[in-house]
Amino acid sequence: MLFNSIEFAIFLPIVFLLYWFVFRSSLSMQNAFLVLASYFFYGWWDWRFLSLIFISSLVDYTVGLNLAHKEHKRTRKLWLFLSIAVNIGFLGFFKYYNFFLESFVEAYTFLGQPIHVGMLNILLPVGISFYTFQTLSYTIDIYRRKIHPTRDGVAFFAFVSFFPQLVAGPIERASNLLPQFLNNRVFDQGKAIDGMRQILWGLFKKIVIADNCAVYVNDIFANYQDQSGSTLFIGALLFAFQIYGDFSGYSDIAIGTARLFGFNLMQNFAFPYFSRDIAEFWRRWHISLTSWFRDYLYIPMGGSRRPLLIVIRNIFVVFLVSGFWHGANWTFLFWGLLHAFYFIPLLLLNMNRKNLDVVAKGKMLPGLKEFLAMSLTFLLVVFAWIFFRAENIVQAFEYASGIFSRSLFSLPAISSLELYILIVLMLIAEWLQRDKQHALHFDGIAIPLWGRWLVYYVVVCCIIWFTGEQQEFIYFQF
Amino acid sequence: MKIFILKTIWFFLTILVIVSGIFGITFMLASKRASNIKLDQDIHTLICGDSHTKTALNDSIIPNALNIAHSSEHYMYTYSVLKTLLANNPQVTTVILGMSYHNLSSFYDDYVFVRSKTKYMYPRYATVLTIQALPLIMSHNFEGLVVDFKDIYHGVYRHVNAEDLQDFSFIGWFYKSNRKNKNDTTISRAIGTHYFKAERELYGISTHQLSFLAKISQLCNKMNVRLILINCPLSPDYTSRVPEVFLEYYNDMKSEYGQYILDVHDFHLPDSCWGDGDHLNLSGSIVFSNYLKRALDSIAQ
Numbered sequence: 033m034l035f036n037s038i039e040f041a042i043f044l045p046i047v048f049l050l051y052w053f054v055f056r057s058s059l060s061m062q063n064a065f066l067v068l069a070s071y072f073f074y075g076w077w078d079w080r081f082l083s084l085i086f087i088s089s090l091v092d093y094t095v096g097l098n099l100a101h102k103e104h105k106r107t108r109k110l111w112l113f114l115s116i117a118v119n120i121g122f123l124g125f126f127k128y129y130n131f132f133l134e135s136f137v138e139a140y141t142f143l144g145q146p147i148h149v150g151m152l153n154i155l156l157p158v159g160i161s162f163y164t165f166q167t168l169s170y171t172i173d174i175y176r177r178k179i180h181p182t183r184d185g186v187a188f189f190a191f192v193s194f195f196p197q198l199v200a201g202p203i204e205r206a207s208n209l210l211p212q213f214l215n216n217r218v219f220d221q222g223k224a225i226d227g228m229r230q231i232l233w234g235l236f237k238k239i240v241i242a243d244n245c246a247v248y249v250n251d252i253f254a255n256y257q258d259q260s261g262s263t264l265f266i267g268a269l270l271f272a273f274q275i276y277g278d279f280s281g282y283s284d285i286a287i288g289t290a291r292l293f294g295f296n297l298m299q300n301f302a303f304p305y306f307s308r309d310i311a312e313f314w315r316r317w318h319i320s321l322t323s324w325f326r327d328y329l330y331i332p333m334g335g336s337r338r339p340l341l342i343v344i345r346n347i348f349v350v351f352l353v354s355g356f357w358h359g360a361n362w363t364f365l366f367w368g369l370l371h372a373f374y375f376i377p378l379l380l381l382n383m384n385r386k387n388l389d390v391v392a393k394g395k396m397l398p399g400l401k402e403f404l405a406m407s408l409t410f411l412l413v414v415f416a417w418i419f420f421r422a423e424n425i426v427q428a429f430e431y432a433s434g435i436f437s438r439s440l441f442s443l444p445a446i447s448s449l450e451l452y453i454l455i456v457l458m459l460i461a462e463w464l465q466r467d468k469q470h471a472l473h474f475d476g477i478a479i480p481l482w483g484r485w486l487v488y489y490v491v492v493c494c495i496i497w498f499t500g501e502q503q504e505f506i507y508f509q510f
Numbered sequence: 511m512k513i514f515i516l517k518t519i520w521f522f523l524t525i526l527v528i529v530s531g532i533f534g535i536t537f538m539l540a541s542k543r544a545s546n547i548k549l550d551q552d553i554h555t556l557i558c559g560d561s562h563t564k565t566a567l568n569d570s571i572i573p574n575a576l577n578i579a580h581s582s583e584h585y586m587y588t589y590s591v592l593k594t595l596l597a598n599n600p601q602v603t604t605v606i607l608g609m610s611y612h613n614l615s616s617f618y619d620d621y622v623f624v625r626s627k628t629k630y631m632y633p634r635y636a637t638v639l640t641i642q643a644l645p646l647i648m649s650h651n652f653e654g655l656v657v658d659f660k661d662i663y664h665g666v667y668r669h670v671n672a673e674d675l676q677d678f679s680f681i682g683w684f685y686k687s688n689r690k691n692k693n694d695t696t697i698s699r700a701i702g703t704h705y706f707k708a709e710r711e712l713y714g715i716s717t718h719q720l721s722f723l724a725k726i727s728q729l730c731n732k733m734n735v736r737l738i739l740i741n742c743p744l745s746p747d748y749t750s751r752v753p754e755v756f757l758e759y760y761n762d763m764k765s766e767y768g769q770y771i772l773d774v775h776d777f778h779l780p781d782s783c784w785g786d787g788d789h790l791n792l793s794g795s796i797v798f799s800n801y802l803k804r805a806l807d808s809i810a811q
Contacts, residue, residue, distance in 0.1 A: 038652065052511060219514075221511070221513065221514045225517075228518065489525070496529065496659065498660075499657065499659075
């Protein structure tokens with residue numbers, strides 16, 4: 033069920049009330065209830081895939097326990113390999129089987145030796161890219177002796193299947209989330225209220241911004257050959273806001289929902305479009321995934337503590353794998369490759385860790401240099417999004433080259449003033465709150481009660497009034 | 511915890527009250543405007559139904575007639591429109607309603623219960639929908655009501671200041687079709703749409719269509735209005751492919767509605783008169799409407 037659906041609007045309060053009123057006396061009952069609710073939530077998409085998440089959870093729970101008891105290095109490696117094989121195996125089969133097969137066939141055809149292989153009609157289980165990485169981080173951290181495994185099977189299953197973050201993240205680390213299942217949760221009104229605010233802001237970004245942008249983006253990308261350069265540029269720009277509204281909106285709803293149940297999930301987006309360089313962008317966009325690749329791929333390969341050429345190789349590998357994680361298409365690989373090329377110069381000039389603090393901290397507006405840096409970074413990101421959104425590599429290149437034509441300076445075909453104003457209002461709200469968790473994070477700000485409620489009502493009215501054509505969350509396809 | 515729950519309930523309740531209040535006031539104003547629709551005094555015949563009557567019955571030929579048919583109009587909507595118009599227009603003495611084989615098919619219920627279709631229908635008819643329609647819609651398509659609330663509100667709002675007949679979205683009109691596409695492809699497409707779901711599974715008979723047809727009949731009886739259920743011309747190629755179950759059911763209905771039915775589905779027309787396999791074009795509507803004019807005169811006598 034989508035977060036912005038009637039079913040979820042009914043599901044959430046029921047689960048909330050049962051969780052805090054019926055099951056709160058027993059931690060294990062509360063966790064068991066969460067497992068039940070989460071499996072129900074996941075099964076709503078397709079009950080057939082419950083077996084996958086169950087098997088993945090069972091394997092990693094077992095692997096975790098055995099890794100703790102085994103001392104022999106080879107044995108421990110074998111257990112870890114089992115976990116990796118199962119999780120990556122599931123991912124590889126469901127997500128990449130047909131891609132590799134098609135590419136294999138195309139390569140042979142290109143070489144003049146066409147072959148015919150039957151494709152499998154494989155459904156991609158929702159959230160598989162997220163929960164497999166989450167459970168992998170558990171077993172890898174145990175292998176590295178960074179954490180101890182849990183014997184509490186129910187808590188572990190709840191950690192893997194926790195419904196707010198199950199289908200599209202944040203990809204949680206066991207060291208952060210698992211202890212929260214092992215300790216009693218106490219209802220915190222302040223946390224719950226802020227959770228509701230975050231859900232509200234997430235719904236605004238998803239329903240008002242992302243879904244309304246999607247209408248234009250879908251039309252422009254579907255008919256890109258007939259559009260002017262300026263319209264194509266607007267299309268890419270709107271996609272940048274669509275994917276941001278969609279994904280960060282989902283993350284906000286997930287984090288806000290988790291807080292209603294007393295859980296703290298990691299921040300997944302930290303206002304990435306205010307980044308001053310690409311390195312900062314990747315510290316602010318899909319934080320849970322980039323930190324996962326940093327900790328489980330980049331650093332094990334040596335990270336930055338190797339000769340320069342090896343470091344560059346590591347950067348390329350991480351970005352390519354990150355691109356590939358998003359989908360079985362050459363466009364995603366190219367998108368990752370582009371970002372690697374964006375990143376390398378910063379690394380070579382030792383400027384990749386320059387902008388660590390909030391932009392224009394303590395100031396209302398950015399300086400000229402900061403503004404130009406943000407604009408350039410944003411434009412580079414928008415250009416890369418073209419490859420992310422396009423159906424195939426040929427379309428992506430044609431789209432991109434279509435922008436850079438004389439018609440770039442003509443009036444664009446899209447003139448939705450309402451949408452532009454809404455995007456600007458969102459950016460203003462997020463700019464003003466750029467040092468907070470989310471735009472409606474009012475803790476520590478002296479706003480009277482009536483003022484806060486007025487803001488909430490305005491946001492709700494915007495959601496009701498500007499409801500766009502309902503679109504599925506983009507990241508569900510990953 | 512209790513304070514949090516109370517605050518949350520209060521928050522959502524306030525929104526519900528405000529939104530309901532705004533919608534309620536708008537609906538009342540629009541409803542009042544719709545209920546005061548006065549047709550020309552010389553309009554004695556209303557032509558209703560879907561695209562079949564919309565294209566076949568030319569109201570500039572049939573005397574004292576007004577064609578208010580809309581494409582894909584379910585009888586639930588037709589009933590709502592008729593109830594509104596007949597209440598304030600006693601000069602109307604005859605209602606000609608399209609009733610053909612496809613009107614019996616439950617594919618029509620998609621226009622009442624399936625969001626991909628109702629998002630166009632609800633805004634059009636919301637102002638006049640009868641109280642019987644609401645529980646039906648809420649039980650089958652509550653999500654459609656909520657998700658398309660904004661469009662429904664816009665649909666109602668535009669009637670608040672409606673002046674002329676064409677300002678009311680639920681009032682249809684005669685469509686002058688210029689098409690000449692009677693061929694196997696268009697006939698196959700129509701048959702597939704009207705009678706078969708995906709995978710060639712047959713649609714059933716729509717109980718909702720039958721129920722609202724009965725209500726229309728009762729309404730006309732109550733308002734002393736003559737009801738004529740017309741099976742507009744259909745090409746033989748189309749009729750030959752209508753599934754048997756719908757042909758049989760239609761024939762059975764003649765025993766229930768016999769005195770009302772004017773079955774002219776086999777009215778002969780040359781190919782040039784067909785827009786496609788089950789719709790007439792302008793030429794066809796002229797020929798057929800002239801015939802119907804004579805037929806109505808003889809019925810009146």
